[in-house]
Amino acid sequence: SLDWGYTDDNGPSTWAEKYPLAAGARQSPVDIDTSKATSDNSLVDREIDWSYPSNCSYRIVNTGYGWRVDTYGDDTALSGGPLSEVYKLEQFHCHWGATNDEGSEHTVDGKSYAAELHLVHWNSEKYSSFKEAASQPDGLAVLGVFMEIGNADNAELEKIISLIPKIIHKGQDSQASFDLDFGSLLPESKHYWTYLGSLTTPPCNECVIWTVFKEPITISERQLEVFRSLKSVGEEDAIEPEEGKLVKNYRPPLPLGNRVLRECGP
Numbered sequence: 001s002l003d004w005g006y007t008d009d010n011g012p013s014t015w016a017e018k019y020p021l022a023a024g025a026r027q028s029p030v031d032i033d034t035s036k037a038t039s040d041n042s043l044v045d046r047e048i049d050w051s052y053p054s055n056c057s058y059r060i061v062n063t064g065y066g067w068r069v070d071t072y073g074d075d076t077a078l079s080g081g082p083l084s085e086v087y088k089l090e091q092f093h094c095h096w097g098a099t100n101d102e103g104s105e106h107t108v109d110g111k112s113y114a115a116e117l118h119l120v121h122w123n124s125e126k127y128s129s130f131k132e133a134a135s136q137p138d139g140l141a142v143l144g145v146f147m148e149i150g151n152a153d154n155a156e157l158e159k160i161i162s163l164i165p166k167i168i169h170k171g172q173d174s175q176a177s178f179d180l181d182f183g184s185l186l187p188e189s190k191h192y193w194t195y196l197g198s199l200t201t202p203p204c205n206e207c208v209i210w211t212v213f214k215e216p217i218t219i220s221e222r223q224l225e226v227f228r229s230l231k232s233v234g235e236e237d238a239i240e241p242e243e244g245k246l247v248k249n250y251r252p253p254l255p256l257g258n259r260v261l262r263e264c265g266p
């Protein structure tokens with residue numbers, strides 16, 4: 001069985017037993033209390049800038065906790081906003097819930113979205129590997145994008161969703177080289193909130209500069225159902241067909257404490 005997960009017996013409220021960092025004071029996600037967000041001039045004209053290649057080879061894997069697309073981030077770059085260095089894209093993945101009224105990890109004034117996309121970058125200017133960066137306070141920069149249910153399929157996400165039937169079981173992966181237009185996985189508005197936080201899954205290292213976009217992108221109900229069809233167990237685990245489905249994989253918000261929450265953008 002998994003040593004951590006999202007069920008009652010191995011879910012977020014139990015993580016600190018095996019992963020003490022999960023009880024830290026700089027944990028993620030948080031509820032974004034918009035009345036607490038400061039729009040001081042420290043970020044003025046500090047737009048978040050990203051450049052991702054259009055056609056790239058990717059590997060999509062079922063981690064047992066969801067799907068993750070590993071990029072080979074050579075010619076990717078994220079800079080600006082709260083970042084002092086250039087970060088490289090390492091991977092992206094998603095969190096969702098069993099029903100559409102939950103699923104995001106960050107919430108906005110207590111409101112949950114149906115899902116949340118995370119684009120994970122590491123500080124390749126200061127550190128020599130993702131692993132090393134993940135042990136540093138400014139090691140990672142994660143972009144969080146809220147996803148709400150819309151009528152239309154998200155065409156870019158469809159390229160990923162079409163691969164999910166190949167990775168239904170934990171440990172399965174699929175190599176695909178498709179041209180992904182990241183620009184359309186990100187909202188039009190660059191208005192964002194930013195704060196210092198952590199990985200939202202064990203070991204919950206406090207190494208992330210979080211940037212959460214205000215504007216959601218849309219995903220269809222059908223697409224979200226495909227996410228929920230993933231299994232948290234391997235093909236060899238003999239279980240009932242309906243068992244082991246990854247219907248939810250989000251961590252509820254932790255206290256912001258005395259951290260500063262800044263906002264930027266129109």
Ligand SMILES: NS(=O)(=O)c1cccc(F)c1
Nearest residue numbers: 118120142198199200201
């Ligand atoms: N969910 S998350 O904080 O983006 C995250 C969790 C674990 C590893 C990682 F690279 C990113």
Ligand SMILES: [Zn+2]
Nearest residue numbers: 093095118200
């Ligand atoms: Zn995540």
